Amino acid sequence: MSREKLESAGAPPRRGRSYWAIVWRQFRRQTMAMGALVCIIGLFLVAIFAGCIANDRPIIMRYKGTLYVPAVRTTGSIAASDFKKIEADMDDGDWAVWPLVRYGPAENVLEDFLTPPSARHLLGTDHLGRDVLSRMVHGSRVSLSVGFVAVSIYLVIGVIFGSLAGYFRGWVDIVVSRFIEIIICFPSFFLILTLIAFLPQNIYIIMAVIGFTGWPGVARLIRGEFFKQREMEYVMAARGLGLGAGRIMFRHVLPNSVAPVLVSATFGVAGAILTESALSYLGFGVPEPTASWGRLLASSKEFVDFAWWLVLFPGLAIFATITSYNLVGEALRDAIDPRLRQ
Amino acid sequence: MRTYIIKRLLLMIPTLLGITIVTFAISHLAPGEVPIMAGDKTGRLRGRITKEQIERWRRLNDLDKPIHVQYWKWVKRLVRLDFGTSFKDGRPVIKKIAERLPITMTLSFTAMFLVYLIAVPLGVHSATHQYQLSDRISTFIIFVLYSLPSFWVAHMLLTYACGGEYLNLFPLAGVSSPDASEMGPLRWFLDRVWHLALPVLCYTYRSLAGLSRYARAGMLEVLRQDYIRTARAKGLAERVVIMKHAFRNSIIPIVTLLGGLLPALLSASVIVEQIFSIPGIGRLGFEAVLNRDYPVIMGFATIGATLTLFGILISDLLYAVVDPRISYESGKA
Numbered sequence: 001m002s003r004e005k006l007e008s009a010g011a012p013p014r015r016g017r018s019y020w021a022i023v024w025r026q027f028r029r030q031t032m033a034m035g036a037l038v039c040i041i042g043l044f045l046v047a048i049f050a051g052c053i054a055n056d057r058p059i060i061m062r063y064k065g066t067l068y069v070p071a072v073r074t075t076g077s078i079a080a081s082d083f084k085k086i087e088a089d090m091d092d093g094d095w096a097v098w099p100l101v102r103y104g105p106a107e108n109v110l111e112d113f114l115t116p117p118s119a120r121h122l123l124g125t126d127h128l129g130r131d132v133l134s135r136m137v138h139g140s141r142v143s144l145s146v147g148f149v150a151v152s153i154y155l156v157i158g159v160i161f162g163s164l165a166g167y168f169r170g171w172v173d174i175v176v177s178r179f180i181e182i183i184i185c186f187p188s189f190f191l192i193l194t195l196i197a198f199l200p201q202n203i204y205i206i207m208a209v210i211g212f213t214g215w216p217g218v219a220r221l222i223r224g225e226f227f228k229q230r231e232m233e234y235v236m237a238a239r240g241l242g243l244g245a246g247r248i249m250f251r252h253v254l255p256n257s258v259a260p261v262l263v264s265a266t267f268g269v270a271g272a273i274l275t276e277s278a279l280s281y282l283g284f285g286v287p288e289p290t291a292s293w294g295r296l297l298a299s300s301k302e303f304v305d306f307a308w309w310l311v312l313f314p315g316l317a318i319f320a321t322i323t324s325y326n327l328v329g330e331a332l333r334d335a336i337d338p339r340l341r342q
Numbered sequence: 343m344r345t346y347i348i349k350r351l352l353l354m355i356p357t358l359l360g361i362t363i364v365t366f367a368i369s370h371l372a373p374g375e376v377p378i379m380a381g382d383k384t385g386r387l388r389g390r391i392t393k394e395q396i397e398r399w400r401r402l403n404d405l406d407k408p409i410h411v412q413y414w415k416w417v418k419r420l421v422r423l424d425f426g427t428s429f430k431d432g433r434p435v436i437k438k439i440a441e442r443l444p445i446t447m448t449l450s451f452t453a454m455f456l457v458y459l460i461a462v463p464l465g466v467h468s469a470t471h472q473y474q475l476s477d478r479i480s481t482f483i484i485f486v487l488y489s490l491p492s493f494w495v496a497h498m499l500l501t502y503a504c505g506g507e508y509l510n511l512f513p514l515a516g517v518s519s520p521d522a523s524e525m526g527p528l529r530w531f532l533d534r535v536w537h538l539a540l541p542v543l544c545y546t547y548r549s550l551a552g553l554s555r556y557a558r559a560g561m562l563e564v565l566r567q568d569y570i571r572t573a574r575a576k577g578l579a580e581r582v583v584i585m586k587h588a589f590r591n592s593i594i595p596i597v598t599l600l601g602g603l604l605p606a607l608l609s610a611s612v613i614v615e616q617i618f619s620i621p622g623i624g625r626l627g628f629e630a631v632l633n634r635d636y637p638v639i640m641g642f643a644t645i646g647a648t649l650t651l652f653g654i655l656i657s658d659l660l661y662a663v664v665d666p667r668i669s670y671e672s673g674k675a
Contacts, residue, residue, distance in 0.1 A: 178353070182360035184602075185647035185654075189609035190627055191368070194639055197631045198371040274491055278613055281493050282628070297494065311501060315494040323489040330485070 033331030056104030153211025158218025166226020225257030266329035465557025
């Protein structure tokens with residue numbers, strides 16, 4: 001007998017694993033999905049530290065005896081100045097740590113416009129002489145935050161409406177179902193496009209609009225789960241104990257119904273990122289000079305016949321992000337499906 | 343069945359009302375602004391239009407009345423299928439939509455047909471060869487296709503397959519060659535196919551994923567049933583078991599997906615028609631948004647949503663027709 005077996009034989013019976021521990025164990029087996037999860041985490045790190053990865057100023061520097069962190073804020077004698085000039089003007093004891101990409105997302109390098117990828121600009125430049133790699137690094141902020149916030153908004157709305165309809169049924173269900181039906185019937189992209197076109201153009205409006213049009217799917221899922229759960233004994237027991245409807249709904253039933261919603265939310269993030277980039281591509285996205293992947297693609301429209309780097313790289317970034325989210329969603333769906341459990 | 347249909351039809355009334363309210367509310371989000379001014383990005387018109395002209399225009403389009411009066415007037419006209427006239431060229435909205443509908447419908451239905459034609463056999467194959475190499479490969483390819491943004495694919499196809507510096511395989515824009523009217527029927531048809539091949543491709547490839555997944559899951563579900571074991575046990579050929587016994591039952595849930603495809607295709611048409619310069623209703627809708635042509639926007643949204651509502655109803659009813667086990671009499675709606 002191996003040591004492990006002996007140990008487990010002598011040990012008291014192991015406590016049952018929690019539901020999420022089982023799901024996580026199932027999820028971990030899928031190498032592709034784990035890779036995708038790492039990609040997503042990496043992308044979030046890139047988005048958070050965009051200013052330290054691609055910028056026209058040093059991350060941290062000592063200049064004339066004082067320590068500055070220009071990537072965070074510029075004060076004193078270095079405020080609003082050209083850091084390339086400052087670098088030339090440095091004294092003996094001064095030093096600077098530069099980001100990996102030494103161009104800002106909105107920095108125009110006048111002598112380099114529409115240059116193909118080279119050692120100077122790894123992914124080339126656009127029609128205004130801006131470094132594509134730098135713009136892509138900063139553009140990840142738009143895509144990731146829109147995906148995350150928009151889906152959070154519609155999760156909250158969908159969960160509330162879905163729980164109410166599923167728990168109370170009757171006329172509440174009829175009313176909520178009508179709301180769901182109304183939103184589902186509209187061609188969603190056209191609805192979003194119209195709203196974005198009529199409202200002021202900024203990233204928060206885009207998040208809100210995608211959020212407010214995306215909730216019916218979640219609401220339907222939650223409603224269905226509540227239909228199933230509310231007939232179970234534990235709900236009856238909770239009611240027998242005299243718990244209020246709100247407590248039963250959100251403390252007891254919801255945690256048991258949330259797994260499929262998590263799957264649909266993961267796919268939802270991919271969908272929201274896609275919607276945002278399509279909007280930007282059509283010219284309704286985050287306004288200039290903010291960088292976004294869709295806008296980079298859009299800027300290639302006039303130069304399509306030769307500027308392949310403007311088409312290829314932002315598209316690949318969108319594709320990779322969406323694929324990662326979809327892979328994670330797919331694996332999560334399999335992980336929570338007890339029929340597939342090994 | 344009859345009570346179910348009546349109930350569903352009655353429940354459609356509040357939904358239809360809701361659709362009109364949402365449409366009306368959206369198109370009044372930017373009040374007070376004259377559409378031609380909003381569409382006037384260059385500012386050319388700003389100096390030329392006088393205050394009186396704007397006032398007269400507002401009176402003409404009822405924009406000076408209180409909002410509920412405007413809504414009521416609009417709904418009253420809607421009932422008579424009068425969607426008003428376009429701000430852009432003064433032509434009736436219903437006419438503009440009607441003349442652009444056929445091309446979008448051609449594209450959508452071709453795409454839908456292709457999606458079913460490819461996805462269902464693929465899903466069935468994946469299910470009968472579960473976890474084998476061919477299942478894994480087809481699942482993977484479909485997965486990659488699903489993650490490809492269609493506007494990017496369209497853009498790339500336009501760049502690399504439609505002239506320019508690269509391949510010149512397909513036409514750059516439009517639905518037919520300039521000399522199409524002089525062609526014989528066969529050449530005309532081929533010319534159409536040549537023009538619409540890429541747009542249809544862009545419509546089709548993303549929807550494959552969802553449908554083939556459903557087909558696969560449905561088939562797997564059916565294959566686990568007892569009667570399949572019985573069919574195998576009595577010595578039927580595997581092909582007969584799959585095609586006659588399993589397949590027919592597994593496609594039932596797929597029928598209901600038809601209704602949901604319509605809004606997705608309409609949404610896709612807004613992007614794809616724009617990129618390939620196809621004069622369909624998607625492009626009409628997009629241009630209306632650009633020009634703030636409210637009557638057209640409202641017409642597009644109302645008609646699109648209403649068609650979808652009926653689409654969902656029809657696919658629900660079809661569901662009951664193809665699967666006699668389902669009965670709607672028990673009051674579950």
